[in-house]
Amino acid sequence: MPRSGWDPTEDSEQGTLTATASSRIKRDLMTIFTDPPPGLFVVGDELNLKIIHAIIVGVMDTPYEGGFFYFVLKCPNDYPIRPPKVKLMTTDAGNVRFNPNIYSSGKVCLSILGTWNGPAWSPAQQLSSLLLSIQSLLNEKPYFNEPGLVQEQIPGDSKRYNEFIQHETLRVSVCGMMENQCRLSIPEQLKDIMGKTFLEFYDQYVEIAKNNMHLDGTEMIDPFNKGRHLCHYKNLLLRLEKIRAKVMGKTWNFFKEPSCTNVDLKERQTNEEAKCSSTIAS
Amino acid sequence: MKVTIKNWVGVATWRWVANDDNCGICRMPFDGCCPDCKLPGDDCPLVWGQCSHCFHMHCIVKWLQSQQVNQQCPMCRQEWKFNNK
């Protein structure tokens, strides 16, 4: 069934959630709070029960290791009859395509979201299963996510792609996210998780930067996106050290100014629903 | 012809809400009504598919109405047929 647009921040659906939808969203969130899948963090929006904020932390032994991938989801009024809309906000303001299936616009190509071919959404799925499907896109060889690419076009493509992703993960989804370069309005609870997770992964970050220092000055090529980037591990190492000092000294905080890339909450839910979601979130 | 699979990348994870006690659509217990029924005393019958999966009638009807082409069970994706015993 054709759906108008994939972008939750551009979604124009007005009106209120059905009773089933708001009850289902709360249950879906509660499932994640009580039994959190590794590397997956969610919080309901304070003002709008339809909006979910999620961070997927890149899994160990993948080029996404330790990266913070911030997603915004918007559930339709008849959830779970239709799937939520999903957008990756961690794209260096639309400049980095982190995966063959996740565009620099933030669009996530996944059959259950109706943005790709294959098994469609089913109401038996829930927020955790959806987010786990997205997490599985961020795997150890993302090059081969591209449909039809069972073989490298040029030998070494997959390895070079991993080098590119690894660098951009450190640059954009670790340093950029911790410095909040793109001024995203990330909920406080998720920021706390980022601070803690950053310290846990810190030694790995440093190791990645040191192991790849010899690549500095060379050009990285993204086969799925135009544009060339230079490796800058030395600079990333300095940024990591500064961020660590701030997190340890508890002086780490984000810009408080309103963000331009913020979710445009086109409509607000009633106070009653807002209260429900903040109770669940706390 | 011989087919060799050179590479396989799994990019989907399924986790069903499957549960004998809860409706797989609204996730509410079967001993209560669906959330769209305001009062517990409202008539919110249960229905079974030929695949043996059970839902609140209100929930499965909303799902089937939204599916114009093929109507599948939300749990097992088999073609949905009411089991009228």
Ligand SMILES: [Zn+2]
């Ligand atoms: Zn139900």
Ligand SMILES: [Zn+2]
């Ligand atoms: Zn009902």
Ligand SMILES: [Zn+2]
């Ligand atoms: Zn079934």
